[in-house]
Amino acid sequence: MIKHKAIMIGAGLANMASAVYLIQEGHWAGDAITFYGIDDHGSNDGSAASEQAVDYWNQNHPLENTKGYLARGGRMLNYRTYVDLMDLLSRIPSATEAGMTAAEDTRDFDAKHRTFDKARLMRRGEGILQAGKLGLNNQDRLLLTKLVMMPDKDEEQLDNLSIADYFKDDPHLFTTNFWYMWETTFAFRIQSSVQELRRYMHMMLYEFTQIEHLVGVNRTRYNQFESIMLPLINYLKDAGVHFELGTIVTDWQFKDSQMQDEITVTGLEITDANSGEVTHLPVDDDTAVIFTNGSITDSATIGDYHTPARENMDYGLSANLWKKAAERFYNLGNPDKFFADRNASEWVSFTLTTSDHVLLNEITRITTQVPGNALNSFLSTAPVTEDGKPDVNMSIVVHHQPHFTTQKPNEAVIWGYFLYPRRTGEFVAKPYIEMTGEEMLQELIGQLSMVDPGPINIREKTDAIMASVINCIPCYMPYASALFNNRAKADRPIVIPAHSTNLAFTGEFVEQPYQMVFTEQSAVRSGEIAAYHFAGIPMRRLVKTPRYDKDIPTLLRATKKMFE
Amino acid sequence: MKKAFWLTAALSVAAATAYALHKLDWFHDEAKDYTIFESHRAA
Numbered sequence: 001m002i003k004h005k006a007i008m009i010g011a012g013l014a015n016m017a018s019a020v021y022l023i024q025e026g027h028w029a030g031d032a033i034t035f036y037g038i039d040d041h042g043s044n045d046g047s048a049a050s051e052q053a054v055d056y057w058n059q060n061h062p063l064e065n066t067k068g069y070l071a072r073g074g075r076m077l078n079y080r081t082y083v084d085l086m087d088l089l090s091r092i093p094s095a096t097e098a099g100m101t102a103a104e105d106t107r108d109f110d111a112k113h114r115t116f117d118k119a120r121l122m123r124r125g126e127g128i129l130q131a132g133k134l135g136l137n138n139q140d141r142l143l144l145t146k147l148v149m150m151p152d153k154d155e156e157q158l159d160n161l162s163i164a165d166y167f168k169d170d171p172h173l174f175t176t177n178f179w180y181m182w183e184t185t186f187a188f189r190i191q192s193s194v195q196e197l198r199r200y201m202h203m204m205l206y207e208f209t210q211i212e213h214l215v216g217v218n219r220t221r222y223n224q225f226e227s228i229m230l231p232l233i234n235y236l237k238d239a240g241v242h243f244e245l246g247t248i249v250t251d252w253q254f255k256d257s258q259m260q261d262e263i264t265v266t267g268l269e270i271t272d273a274n275s276g277e278v279t280h281l282p283v284d285d286d287t288a289v290i291f292t293n294g295s296i297t298d299s300a301t302i303g304d305y306h307t308p309a310r311e312n313m314d315y316g317l318s319a320n321l322w323k324k325a326a327e328r329f330y331n332l333g334n335p336d337k338f339f340a341d342r343n344a345s346e347w348v349s350f351t352l353t354t355s356d357h358v359l360l361n362e363i364t365r366i367t368t369q370v371p372g373n374a375l376n377s378f379l380s381t382a383p384v385t386e387d388g389k390p391d392v393n394m395s396i397v398v399h400h401q402p403h404f405t406t407q408k409p410n411e412a413v414i415w416g417y418f419l420y421p422r423r424t425g426e427f428v429a430k431p432y433i434e435m436t437g438e439e440m441l442q443e444l445i446g447q448l449s450m451v452d453p454g455p456i457n458i459r460e461k462t463d464a465i466m467a468s469v470i471n472c473i474p475c476y477m478p479y480a481s482a483l484f485n486n487r488a489k490a491d492r493p494i495v496i497p498a499h500s501t502n503l504a505f506t507g508e509f510v511e512q513p514y515q516m517v518f519t520e521q522s523a524v525r526s527g528e529i530a531a532y533h534f535a536g537i538p539m540r541r542l543v544k545t546p547r548y549d550k551d552i553p554t555l556l557r558a559t560k561k562m563f564e
Numbered sequence: 565m566k567k568a569f570w571l572t573a574a575l576s577v578a579a580a581t582a583y584a585l586h587k588l589d590w591f592h593d594e595a596k597d598y599t600i601f602e603s604h605r606a607a
Contacts, residue, residue, distance in 0.1 A: 149588060538602075
C-alpha cells in the first residue's frame, strides 16, 4: 500500500508530524502533501487574543474584549517518555532561536529553568502541604500494584471500566495526596478510563516517584504554538507542503467492495468554513488519506473579562467525520464514547493577562517559588464531590515570563483550569462554567488568600491586582478530557485499520501499542506510524519506546514511594 | 543431602521467577506490536 501523495485531514500536531516523517524518512516531495483544516494549530494554540477572536470556533461567540493573550490549554513535556516528540523536534529548526533545532531550543531553555515544584498542593488553613506523603493505605497500594503489574496482553480485562469502578471498594484512594496530584497533573477524572490510568502508571512510573516536585516535567521556551507548532508550520511551508485552511472535510466517498470491509477512500466532500461552499475532491489510487479523528478543543468557546464562555453544544467537527466512517465500517471504533458524554470530559480554563507583576509576585511569595516552575492546586476543605468528599477546586500554571514572544516586559500571563466546571466556587457563589474572567480571578485571589502565610494578605492588594488586568479569558472545552473517557480497546480505530488500503487514523483518539493519550508523544507517534506505513518504511525503525514498568530500579523506587 | 536441598531450592526459585515473569509478559518483544501494521500493508 505504498503511496506517493497524501491528503491530511486536520492540521494539528499528529498530521504535521506525519508530514515531516514522509518528507524526511519517506523522501517525499513536500508538494505531494496537502492539509485540510479549520486552522493550523489544533489543540496546540497560543497567541494574542485578537488573533483567536476570529478563529472558527469563536465566529458565533465573538470576543468583546480582544486584549491580552489566550491559550486554551498548556503542555508539559517529559523527555524520558516523549521520545517521538523529541525526535520530531530534533528534525526541524526552532521558530525563535537562530541556529537551534526546536529540540535544542527546548532543551536549552529547560536546562536553564528546571522545574522543581514547591507548592504542588495547598489547602485552606494549612498552606503548602507536604505532598510527597502520598497518604496511600494497603488497599490503595494493592490495587495500584495490580494495575501496574497487569501485562499489556490482559489490558482488555479493563474494557469499559472507569477509575471509579476499579476503586469502588476503595474510596479512600480519592482522598489521598496521590490522587489529588495525579488527577490535576494529568487531568484524570474519576469517570475516566482505568485502562488509560494503567497506561499512565506504566509510562509515568518514573515520574510517580517524584510527582510532588514535578522534576520530570520539561517545558518549552514559549507557549505550545510558538515553540512546537510554528517550527513545524515553517518547516512544512518551506518544503512546499500545501495548506488549505478554513476548510472542513464533511463527508467521505468509499469504494464499494464485495465483502463491504475494504476501506478505500475515493473522494472527499470539502466545505469552506466561511462561505459554506461545498466541493468534491477525488482521491486517486496513489494518495494516502491521513485523518486526525478527534480534537479536544473542538466546540471550545471563549468569553472575556465581563462575559462567561457560552456553552456550544456542537458535536466535535473531526469526530463528526469519524462518525460517518464508523457508521459504514465496523472496525473504526465508537466516537460517541468520547464525544457524547460531556459530563466526563468538560473543563473550563482561563488565561489571565496583567499589565504588571503584582499578582505574579504575590503568587511567587505565597508559593515560595519562581514563575515557570509549577502547577499549583488548591484543595477544598468542604465536601465538593458528589459523594461528599473534598477535592481540588482549581489549579494554576504560572509560566516563565514572557510566555509569548510579543509579550511586553511589564506584562504577565497566568493560566488556570477547573477540572469540574459544574462545581460552585468557594468565593464566587456560582458554577465555574458560569463565571466571567473577572469572577475567575476573584476566585483565584480568594483561594490564594486562604493559603497566604502573610503578614500582609493578598486580599489587601485586590484593588491593585484587579486594576492591573488587561484581560482574563475563560474558555469552555466540552471535550478537553474526552480522550480519557471510559471505553473499551475497540472503541478507537488502530492507526492503520484492517482492510484499509489508503486511510490512516492519527492523533489522540487512536489505538496504538502502549502509548498514553493526552500527550504530544502519542500524537506524534501515530503520525509517524502512518507515515512509515504509506512510505514503506519498516516499523522497526520507529523510535524505541522506553519501558519504565519493566525497569527494576524504577519499580523498586515506585514501591518505596507508595509507602511514603 | 544438604547440597541437593539447596540445589532444589535454587531451581524452584528460578522456575517460580521465570513463571512469574512469563505471566507478566516481561520478555514481550515490542517490535511484534507493530507487525499488525506490516501485515495490513502486505495485504
